[in-house]
Amino acid sequence: MATQGALAVGSHASRSRFRFDLQAYVMVIALLVIWALFFILTKGTFLTPRNLSNLARQMSITGILAMGMVLIIVAGHIDLSIGSVVGLCGAVAAILQVRMGWTTPAAVLVALMLGLAVGLWQGFWVCYLRVPAFIVTLGGMMIFRGVILGVTEGQTISPLEPDFVRIGQSFLPLHIGWLLAGLAALCCIYLRLKRRWERQRYGFEILPLPLELAAIAGIIFLIGLAVLVMNSYEGVPIPVLLLLLLAVVFVVISRKTKFGRYLYAIGGNAEAARLSGIDIRRNTLLAFVLMGLLCGIGGVVLTARLNGATTSAGTSFEMDAIASCVIGGTSLMGGVGSVVGAIIGALVMASLDNGMVLLNTPTFWQYIVKGLILMVAVLIDFQTKQRTA
Amino acid sequence: MSGSCLLEMRGISKDFPGVRALDRVDLEVREGEIHALVGENGAGKSTLIKILGGAYPAGSYEGEIFLAGQRRRFHSIHDAESAGIAVIHQELTLIKEMTIGENIFLGNEPTRRNGLVDWDRLYFESRRLMERVKLEPNVHRKVKEIGVGQQQLVEIAKALGKRAKILVLDEPTAALTEGETANLLAILRELKAQGVTCIYISHRIGEVFQIADRITVLRDGCRIGTAPVAELDERKVIRMMVGRELAELYPREPRPLGRIVLGVEDLSVEDPARPGHALLREVSFSVREGEIRGLAGLMGAGRTELVTSIFGAHPGRRMGTIRIDGRPVRITSPVEAIRHGLALVSEDRKRYGLVRQMNVMANITLASLDRLTRGSVLDQNEEIKLASACVEKLRIKTPSLETRIDTLSGGNQQKVVVGKWLLTKPRVLFLDEPTRGIDVGAKVEIYRIINDLAKGGVAVVMVSSELPEVIGISDRILVMCQGRIAGELPGAGCTQEQIMRLATGGR
Numbered sequence: 077m078a079t080q081g082a083l084a085v086g087s088h089a090s091r092s093r094f095r096f097d098l099q100a101y102v103m104v105i106a107l108l109v110i111w112a113l114f115f116i117l118t119k120g121t122f123l124t125p126r127n128l129s130n131l132a133r134q135m136s137i138t139g140i141l142a143m144g145m146v147l148i149i150v151a152g153h154i155d156l157s158i159g160s161v162v163g164l165c166g167a168v169a170a171i172l173q174v175r176m177g178w179t180t181p182a183a184v185l186v187a188l189m190l191g192l193a194v195g196l197w198q199g200f201w202v203c204y205l206r207v208p209a210f211i212v213t214l215g216g217m218m219i220f221r222g223v224i225l226g227v228t229e230g231q232t233i234s235p236l237e238p239d240f241v242r243i244g245q246s247f248l249p250l251h252i253g254w255l256l257a258g259l260a261a262l263c264c265i266y267l268r269l270k271r272r273w274e275r276q277r278y279g280f281e282i283l284p285l286p287l288e289l290a291a292i293a294g295i296i297f298l299i300g301l302a303v304l305v306m307n308s309y310e311g312v313p314i315p316v317l318l319l320l321l322l323a324v325v326f327v328v329i330s331r332k333t334k335f336g337r338y339l340y341a342i343g344g345n346a347e348a349a350r351l352s353g354i355d356i357r358r359n360t361l362l363a364f365v366l367m368g369l370l371c372g373i374g375g376v377v378l379t380a381r382l383n384g385a386t387t388s389a390g391t392s393f394e395m396d397a398i399a400s401c402v403i404g405g406t407s408l409m410g411g412v413g414s415v416v417g418a419i420i421g422a423l424v425m426a427s428l429d430n431g432m433v434l435l436n437t438p439t440f441w442q443y444i445v446k447g448l449i450l451m452v453a454v455l456i457d458f459q460t461k462q463r464t465a
Numbered sequence: 466m467s468g469s470c471l472l473e474m475r476g477i478s479k480d481f482p483g484v485r486a487l488d489r490v491d492l493e494v495r496e497g498e499i500h501a502l503v504g505e506n507g508a509g510k511s512t513l514i515k516i517l518g519g520a521y522p523a524g525s526y527e528g529e530i531f532l533a534g535q536r537r538r539f540h541s542i543h544d545a546e547s548a549g550i551a552v553i554h555q556e557l558t559l560i561k562e563m564t565i566g567e568n569i570f571l572g573n574e575p576t577r578r579n580g581l582v583d584w585d586r587l588y589f590e591s592r593r594l595m596e597r598v599k600l601e602p603n604v605h606r607k608v609k610e611i612g613v614g615q616q617q618l619v620e621i622a623k624a625l626g627k628r629a630k631i632l633v634l635d636e637p638t639a640a641l642t643e644g645e646t647a648n649l650l651a652i653l654r655e656l657k658a659q660g661v662t663c664i665y666i667s668h669r670i671g672e673v674f675q676i677a678d679r680i681t682v683l684r685d686g687c688r689i690g691t692a693p694v695a696e697l698d699e700r701k702v703i704r705m706m707v708g709r710e711l712a713e714l715y716p717r718e719p720r721p722l723g724r725i726v727l728g729v730e731d732l733s734v735e736d737p738a739r740p741g742h743a744l745l746r747e748v749s750f751s752v753r754e755g756e757i758r759g760l761a762g763l764m765g766a767g768r769t770e771l772v773t774s775i776f777g778a779h780p781g782r783r784m785g786t787i788r789i790d791g792r793p794v795r796i797t798s799p800v801e802a803i804r805h806g807l808a809l810v811s812e813d814r815k816r817y818g819l820v821r822q823m824n825v826m827a828n829i830t831l832a833s834l835d836r837l838t839r840g841s842v843l844d845q846n847e848e849i850k851l852a853s854a855c856v857e858k859l860r861i862k863t864p865s866l867e868t869r870i871d872t873l874s875g876g877n878q879q880k881v882v883v884g885k886w887l888l889t890k891p892r893v894l895f896l897d898e899p900t901r902g903i904d905v906g907a908k909v910e911i912y913r914i915i916n917d918l919a920k921g922g923v924a925v926v927m928v929s930s931e932l933p934e935v936i937g938i939s940d941r942i943l944v945m946c947q948g949r950i951a952g953e954l955p956g957a958g959c960t961q962e963q964i965m966r967l968a969t970g971g972r
Contacts, residue, residue, distance in 0.1 A: 344820035
């Protein structure tokens with residue numbers, strides 16, 4: 077009977093691993109299908125370097141915000157205020173520079189600090205005053221939009237200094253793009269092999285060596301291809317570089333730090349986390365602070381890209397970020413989600429936007445399609461989970 | 466009193482994964498009687514009632530139910546209610562923000578011909594029902610404004626409003642004071658005089674003998690017997706309830722006892738839901754290094770509250786002194802408790818122990834990540850090393866460290882929770898029902914682990930409702946009853962009857 081039990085456990089586990097891989101691939105496959113569809117419908121325009129470069133820039137802000145949103149949702153909360161906070165941080169940076177003549181680094185720094193402070197404020201309300209995050213951030217959504225209207229006096233603030241605008245509009249020189257690609261490839265080889273060696277030492281499952289090498293080759297190929305495509309236009313856009321760097325940081329935070337682990341535990345089972353000696357309030361507060369910081373970054377990039385701050389900047393960004401997380405497999409019940417998934421989700425959302433604009437789809441259809449895709453994504457996620465439960 | 470047979474449940478069996486909860490149980494209830502159903506925790510009383518009440522629908526169990534001689538199949542709670550069976554659960558199901566009247570007729574509202582609710586009739590009928598349970602007839606008050614004892618009566622009124630023929634009360638007095646209990650029993654007698662049949666579930670033997678006409682005893686999912694109260698006495702019933710012989714499951718090895726690690730003096734804890742009402746009253750005890758201390762008692766006696774409040778995890782206001790190594794300490798949160806070397810394997814591992822979305826390794830290391838971080842980044846090699854050593858030591862059967870925890874069997878999940886706490890290197894380990902819902906093989910392994918820990922000098926406090934287990938493993942047993950320590954018994958040589966007598970408030 078004991079062996080039977082062990083066998084049953086074994087087969088169950090391997091099935092769940094298979095499902096996990098399948099889920100990860102479903103997202104990538106869906107993305108490729110969307111791309112193929114737009115490729116055909118736009119008679120090739122969609123996959124030109126120029127458009128892909130556009131697409132990458134469009135997704136960068138959503139991607140940056142989605143990374144923070146993943147942490148918030150994994151911890152079992154939500155943040156509806158980020159659109160307004162992005163707009164506010166961008167507006168403050170613009171005002172400091174345009175009206176008060178501040179240098180770019182100083183204006184950017186203040187915008188980031190402001191984002192951080194807003195995160196601290198809202199996190200305090202959620203964690204220590206125990207007002208539900210939905211309410212606090214719904215309030216924040218209105219409050220900070222109001223503050224924007226107040227500080228800008230309802231006017232568009234522009235133009236900015238060229239070095240500020242560069243944050244949002246410029247590209248990496250081609251050779252630096254290639255240099256970074258080379259470094260990334262080396263890192264990838266080193267990390268994969270190190271991980272493989274460690275897993276082997278502890279007797280974990282590992283890929284057969286040829287497959288491992290093929291995987292590494294595949295990743296290097298993708299890095300090379302991405303840089304090649306970007307360089308065929310004007311180079312890697314700065315916002316995209318920013319997104320990638322932040323992505324590395326946030327993957328490490330979510331997977332390799334105590335704090336990241338605690339967020340998953342808190343969202344998965346708050347009571348068990350508390351009894352395990354985890355300070356729920358402090359860790360959740362930190363998630364909100366990070367979200368605020370990312371809003372600051374997003375605000376700076378947005379203002380730079382638009383070369384100015386408008387009163388409506390950032391509107392409905394929260395919905396895009398939440399949708400990206402959800403499409404990327406994050407559960408609104410908490411405890412489940414990944415940074416990489418959210419970034420892919422952001423890419424899906426941006427692809428839909430971009431492709432439909434190319435096709436001259438009426439705006440009303442764009443909203444309808446995006447809404448339906450979101451619902452279908454969650455439906456699929458829910459169904460696959462139910463089958464295994 | 467000796468009416469005809471109103472309800473008959475025949476040959477009821479019910480399986481849960483890995484456990485047979487009920488095994489060919491028969492129950493006959495006569496018209497107009499109060500029939501008591503007694504048994505230890507886990508004997509199958511609640512399962513039987515859930516089948517009767519339609520919570521486990523027809524088809525999910527074996528056996529047949531006859532009501533007034535007719536075979537009935539209940540597919541839902543609604544089915545059972547319309548057949549005249551009303552179950553009043555231990556946790557009341559009233560909606561606190563609604564008025565008494567609204568609650569009594571919830572889902573059953575009288576309507577006018579135009580389809581709107583007839584509020585006048587609703588409150589008029591409510592008042593009449595409230596008179597039957599002898600409660601002040603202000604049916605416009607919100608339920609949250611009245612006490613638990615009165616809420617219980619509202620539940621009964623609600624059942625009467627549905628013209629229930631059989632009233633099933635599951636542990637109705639668990640949360641009531643003595644006065645409220647006496648009142649409830651009086652009302653039940655009154656209702657009986659009006660012809661209402663009642664199934665009364667309790668493990669307070671004293672109460673049962675005050676009110677019941679006949680008693681059915683369940684043990685381990687089987688019916689041990691049914692008899693009129695006149696033919697029984699408390700001793701007989703307790704013997705029927707416990708009945709088992711001690712098996713050789715419990716390795717008892719002599720251990721040297723060390724110094725007192727944990728001392729608790731006059732610990733009182735207030736019920737956070739009911740200010741002024743104490744969950745624990747002046748509890749004092751101490752545990753030595755290497756000692757295994759059993760904590761026995763009935764459900765609701767305050768055992769879980771005792772261990773969670775020492776661990777700083779109970780929301781209620783606390784008074785009294787806790788000493789570690791003789792020095793008084795202030796523990797207001799699990800963080801501080803862990804820092805002082807305490808660990809708590811809580812009851813219900815799914816709710817309080819495990820994060821089911823995470824894998825085996827992450828669950829094992831969850832409480833000791835502080836030791837595994839360099840800067841703020843996890844040392845994952847070290848994590849793997851610690852977790853795999855733990856899996857090996859506790860013989861956790863898992864395909865890998867990366868397997869999701871909810872795919873393991875209950876016994877292995879429990880070992881993961883125990884492992885999580887062993888990694889914190891505790892000096893005092895509290896275990897709250899550590900063997901509930903796991904199979905015998907895994908139980909024996911848990912006992913082995915507990916013994917090994919004690920041999921290594923850890924002070925163990927184990928809450929358990931399984932009497933043979935408490936007797937088999939403990940050096941000394943504390944028995945709790947209604948928030949107090951009712952007595953202390955030596956582990957070796959004490960009998961289940963002795964424990965039950967203390968736990969049920971006898972002498």
